[in-house]
Amino acid sequence: MFRFFSTVWENFKEYIILVILLIISLITMSLNQKPAARKVRSLAFGSFAAFTSVISDVVNIGGLKSDNASLRKLNAELMLQVNELRKYGIENAELKGLLGLKDTTNLPLIAGTVVSKSLSRSQGTYTLNIGKKNGVEPGMPVINDHGLVGIVNSTSNNFSIVRTLKNLDLKLTVQDERSRVEGIMKWNGADLVMIDIPKTYDIEPGDRIETSQLSSIVDIPIPVGSVIGLSKVETGIFNEVKINPFVDFIKTEHVFVVAIVESKIEDGEQLNFYKRKISKINK
Amino acid sequence: MRSQYIWSIVLFFPLLIVQTTIVPLIAIHGVVPDLIMVLLVYYSMSCGQIYGTVLGFIYGLLFDLITGSLLGSTMLSKTLAGFIAGYFSNENKRENYFKSYIFMLIVFLCSVVDLVVSSFFSSIDLNTSLVRLLFEQGILPGIYTAVLGIFVIMFYPKRSIS
Numbered sequence: 457m458f459r460f461f462s463t464v465w466e467n468f469k470e471y472i473i474l475v476i477l478l479i480i481s482l483i484t485m486s487l488n489q490k491p492a493a494r495k496v497r498s499l500a501f502g503s504f505a506a507f508t509s510v511i512s513d514v515v516n517i518g519g520l521k522s523d524n525a526s527l528r529k530l531n532a533e534l535m536l537q538v539n540e541l542r543k544y545g546i547e548n549a550e551l552k553g554l555l556g557l558k559d560t561t562n563l564p565l566i567a568g569t570v571v572s573k574s575l576s577r578s579q580g581t582y583t584l585n586i587g588k589k590n591g592v593e594p595g596m597p598v599i600n601d602h603g604l605v606g607i608v609n610s611t612s613n614n615f616s617i618v619r620t621l622k623n624l625d626l627k628l629t630v631q632d633e634r635s636r637v638e639g640i641m642k643w644n645g646a647d648l649v650m651i652d653i654p655k656t657y658d659i660e661p662g663d664r665i666e667t668s669q670l671s672s673i674v675d676i677p678i679p680v681g682s683v684i685g686l687s688k689v690e691t692g693i694f695n696e697v698k699i700n701p702f703v704d705f706i707k708t709e710h711v712f713v714v715a716i717v718e719s720k721i722e723d724g725e726q727l728n729f730y731k732r733k734i735s736k737i738n739k
Numbered sequence: 740m741r742s743q744y745i746w747s748i749v750l751f752f753p754l755l756i757v758q759t760t761i762v763p764l765i766a767i768h769g770v771v772p773d774l775i776m777v778l779l780v781y782y783s784m785s786c787g788q789i790y791g792t793v794l795g796f797i798y799g800l801l802f803d804l805i806t807g808s809l810l811g812s813t814m815l816s817k818t819l820a821g822f823i824a825g826y827f828s829n830e831n832k833r834e835n836y837f838k839s840y841i842f843m844l845i846v847f848l849c850s851v852v853d854l855v856v857s858s859f860f861s862s863i864d865l866n867t868s869l870v871r872l873l874f875e876q877g878i879l880p881g882i883y884t885a886v887l888g889i890f891v892i893m894f895y896p897k898r899s900i901s
Contacts, residue, residue, distance in 0.1 A: 470788045470822070477796045477818045484800075485811030485860065493810060500804035504755075511760045572759030574806035575771050577876040578858050581807040583759070609807060617807035625809070645858060646875055706766050 494610060502612030505583045509571040509615075512585075516569070516709055523709075530601075563676065564715040566590055568598075570708060571615070578645050580622035580705060582606070586713065587614045595673060595717040603679035603702035604667060605711055616713075620705050621648055621680070629671035630680055633664040641665070641680065641699065648681060650697035657695075661685055665699050675718050747782040747794055754778055755805065770875075772883040775802065776853060779817060780824040780846050781891055784833055788825025795821025809860070816857035820849040837895045847885035851877045 465472065487493045568586035586592050588611050598605040598618050606620040619626045622643045630641040630650060635658040639650040653659060663683045667674040681701040758774050765772075775798055783791025798821075799814030827836055827845050836842050855877045 470792065470825070473789055474792050474818065474822050477792060478815060481796070481799070481811045481815035481818060483811075484814060485809065488810045497804050497807065497810065500801075501807060504752075504805045507752075508756050508760055511756050515760055515764070572756075572806070573763045574759060574808060575763050575766060575769065576808065576857070577769075577854075577880075579806075579808040579812070583807070619807075645872060706763055706769065 498610055498612040501583060501610075501617055502587070502615050505571050505585070505612075505615040508583065509569075509585050512569070512571040565712040566592060566715050568592075568616075568711055568713055570711060573706075575622075575706065577622075578624050578643075580606075580620040580643075581609070582618040582620060582708075582711075584608075584616045584618060584711065584713070585614070587611045587616050589613050591715055592616045592713050593717055597667075597674045597676075597678060597714045597716075598711050599678055599714060600703060600708055600711045602704070603681070604674070605703050605705075605708060607673060608713060618711075621701055621703070622705055628674060628680075629668045630665050631668040631670075632659050632683070633666050635659060635663070638668050638670060639697070648699040648701055649687075650699060652694045653697050655693060655695050659683055659686070659695070659697055671718075673718065676714070676716075678714075743782065743786055744790070747778070747786070748797070750778060751775070751798060751801065755802065759806065767883070770879045770883055772887045773850060773853070773880065774884075774887065775817075776820065776850050776884050777846055777888050777891060779821055780842075780849050780888070781837075783821045783824035784828045784836060784842075784845070787828045788822060791821035791825035791828065792818055793821070795819070795824075812857050812860045815860055816853045819856055820853040823852055824849045838892060840892070842892055843885040843888040846888035847881045850881035850884040854880055 484493075566586055568584040568590075570582045571585050572583040574581045582598075582605070584592070584598075592608055592611050594608050594610055596608045598608060604621065606618045606623065607626060608616050609619045610617045621628075621641075624643055624645060627640055627642040629638060631638040637653065637657045637659055639653050641648065641650050643649075650659075650665070661683050665680045665683060666677045667680060669675050669677070679702055681699040684698045684700045687696045687698060754774050762771050762774060779791070779795055779798055782794055786794075795817035796814055799817035802808065802813045802817070803810045824845060827833075836845065855873060858872065858876045
């Protein structure tokens with residue numbers, strides 16, 4: 457018997473090792489959501505990100521000059537816009553005062569820098585140089601001056617990992633800014649798409665898409681992208697709407713974390729699963 | 740040979756730093772090369788198939804942990820890639836492979852397998868055209884990675900000390 461196993465091992469050891477390692481990988485995939493796996497992961501990326509942040513700082517210095525020039529131009533344009541908006545602001549404040557409404561537009565922002573990027577086609581992630589110590593928690597939306605970048609997925613003390621919009625595991629409720637049509641937006645590995653949109657709904661190329669108030673994760677309107685076209689037009693009763701994101705995921709370096717994790721409770725059930733996770737950790 | 744085992748692990752970390760900080764800057768239409776794959780193929784061919792398989796597993800595990808990808812997906816794909824690269828670890832032909840464009844072809848083959856398997860296990864939407872996915876997520880990054888394999892051919896010593 458021993459000789460038999462010995463012969464099998466000698467002849468097929470490469471295949472036996474391969475199969476064992478593949479089985480371990482498959483088992484590991486099923487352990488992704490376990491708290492122990494999350495702890496190991498936050499420890500691993502936290503320690504590694506300390507090194508990448510140094511390199512990232514050096515790399516970013518090169519781009520500062522051009523960044524400064526474009527920011528100056530943007531500043532001038534915004535100054536003109538602010539001047540215009542100030543008038544509306546005063547008028548708005550007066551009207552709100554008359555109606556007794558409170559101003560709810562001030563969102564807390566935490567500034568951060570991208571220290572590393574994993575730009576795989578299916579699992580786009582960023583590592584940011586801000587973490588629990590800065591008040592970052594899983595579920596917080598990440599934005600830049602163009603729009604929504606992604607959602608914080610896990611945090612260590614000083615760093616956090618963000619799932620970008622180009623990540624298969626991130627799905628969000630969004631809406632057409634013009635026609636208010638709502639739908640689920642996801643990354644399908646090649647395009648950012650709104651899925652299962654009835655053919656009768658009013659969506660046109662060029663429409664701006666923003667996050668919807670119905671979303672259990674991001675219920676404040678943040679610009680996401682613009683419609684570039686419809687697919688699956690010939691078949692079925694649903695269209696798929698292709699969206700061109702406003703954010704350039706390759707060039708993004710500086711971001712802001714919106715320091716809120718929305719609570720959406722319906723029939724006593726917390727709909728925002730990030731909020732459920734935080735509650736579990738606090739318990 | 741033992742020093743090669745150590746170097747294969749030691750080199751992984753600086754290369755991963757470059758992969759996540761500098762490589763995104765040379766992306767072409769979102770297509771990025773995979774430096775880790777070049778390293779994996781090199782050591783799989785140098786040290787044998789079993790070592791290549793195990794090294795692919797270790798690289799995948801570290802990559803998943805550090806970058807926040809779906810834990811296990813890169814482990815699985817890199818294990819397979821290391822196994823395939825190990826097929827070309829024939830001692831008599833190894834030198835020829837490293838000094839010619841054949842190395843680039845091996846890197847290309849392993850990259851395509853790695854990317855396709857990794858995409859498949861990251862639950863790619865099957866409604867999307869499979870040919871397009873294979874092209875955009877397998878072949879294009881595979882070609883880019885293979886092109887970087889030219890550095891190994893250029894800097895491989897004329898006569899190996901070992």
